[in-house]
Amino acid sequence: TKSIARFAERFDLPVATSFRRASLIDADHSHYAGDLGIGPSPGLKARIDGADVILLIGGRMSEMPSSSYTLLDIPTPQQKLIHVHPGSEELGRVYQPALAIQATPAAFAAAVETLKPSDAVAWKGEAAKAHADYLAWTEKARELPGAFQYGQVMTWLRDRLPKDAIVCNGAGNYAGWIHRHHRFHSFAAQLAPTSGSMGYGVPAAVLAKRQYPDRTVVAFAGDGCFLMNGQEFATAVQYDAALVVIVVDNSQYGTIRMHQERDYPGRVVGTQLKNPDFAMYAKAFGGHGERVERTEEFAPAFERALASGKPSILHCIIDPRAISVGKDFAPAVKA
Incomplete structure (x- = not known):
């Protein structure tokens, strides 16, 4: 989880956790945007709705985190979905990803540990806004x-x-x-x-x-x-x-x-x-x-x-x- 947090910092990406997986990242982390459980924050839902790319690591985006399968379009989300999951049977079962990666979360985290953006990211500052929205929603x-x-x-x-x-x-x-x-x-x-x-x-x-x-x-x-x-x-x-x-x-x-x-x-x-x-x-x-x-x-x-x-x-x-x-x-x- 620390590797993923560092990856998010380098690319200035907001990080959300799945249903009842909130302890995978420190809630005080500057890039934490909240959890996708029952009744997710409207701000987080809007960010996912408007995202260009979603990187889903280790999760299934099943009933609870998907708000009863309404969060993403089925079978092909409007966002480019990169789905990382250890089970090949899960990849493409509900959602057709733009890129499917069969790997454990630990292996994927190790692989991205050294990745760095080639240029300044165009969305710089969005993660900080997402974290501020999370704090306001929960305060x-x-x-x-x-x-x-x-x-x-x-x-x-x-x-x-x-x-x-x-x-x-x-x-x-x-x-x-x-x-x-x-x-x-x-x-x-x-x-x-x-x-x-x-x-x-x-x-x-x-x-x-x-x-x-x-x-x-x-x-x-x-x-x-x-x-x-x-x-x-x-x-x-x-x-x-x-x-x-x-x-x-x-x-x-x-x-x-x-x-x-x-x-x-x-x-x-x-x-x-x-x-x-x-x-x-x-x-x-x-x-x-x-x-x-x-x-x-x-x-x-x-x-x-x-x-x-x-x-x-x-x-x-x-x-x-x-x-x-x-x-x-x-x-x-x-x-």
């Missing part, structure tokens, strides 16, 4: 319904966490705030599924803390997501893996509920959840647990969780209407 959280402002908590954590902190999550709308506002700085600092798997974050965090006991490890989970594999908190306690789990509780399967509210208003079904007290759940296993209902309660609770030296759960109550980082939906009717 400030919008106001949400309710007393717990999840976006403000994310921006506080962004400034509070060490740069080598490992952030884990599963699948769900709650992850949108991580993608939008957190900034990753070191390799493997983001552990999250690209397959839509719920329940990934907690067991991933247990392993991460076992592998890197000196690094801060934080797992985010929606209430429904946590209930998939939350029992792995017992493993954290058993092995003294002092991670912090932030359970974002809106008492519903938020992503599914959002789709129901959007596509079938007034006809929601099977998305309400009856949850336990997750703070008491942590204490029952011998960990540290606290309930957080207001934004201002979060920072001191987080500091106490770290200071406890135990695996911890912060049970954060979010308004059910705060269902999306990007859009508001009308209050749901009860299923």
Whole structure:
């Protein structure tokens, strides 16, 4: 990844990462333009729409990074696509590239390490503009319904966490705030599924803390997501893996509920959840647990969780209407 960053610097190219691959480049890098995940920044999307050439290294540009296959024309993108991928079966499978290169990302990065532009690049300064757009897009959280402002908590954590902190999550709308506002700085600092798997974050965090006991490890989970594999908190306690789990509780399967509210208003079904007290759940296993209902309660609770030296759960109550980082939906009717 450092080789690709240097290549981008020499050619003054903006660099975007694929869905949940943001830790492949330091978010502070002057050429970083953001990630192509769910709800990408309008500025980044416009840059891709207007690009002459796209260099895709190691990715497939599948459903999530392609905004459900709408970002690039199929089968032949209007941009000249250079696709680098280790699997020959992937090259040309969805998109017909102008140039297909069968190579691993590591081999390709080594090959371009010494490349230099022959002349001054005509697009000089565009990478800096793209990075400025990324910073502006991620800087400030919008106001949400309710007393717990999840976006403000994310921006506080962004400034509070060490740069080598490992952030884990599963699948769900709650992850949108991580993608939008957190900034990753070191390799493997983001552990999250690209397959839509719920329940990934907690067991991933247990392993991460076992592998890197000196690094801060934080797992985010929606209430429904946590209930998939939350029992792995017992493993954290058993092995003294002092991670912090932030359970974002809106008492519903938020992503599914959002789709129901959007596509079938007034006809929601099977998305309400009856949850336990997750703070008491942590204490029952011998960990540290606290309930957080207001934004201002979060920072001191987080500091106490770290200071406890135990695996911890912060049970954060979010308004059910705060269902999306990007859009508001009308209050749901009860299923």
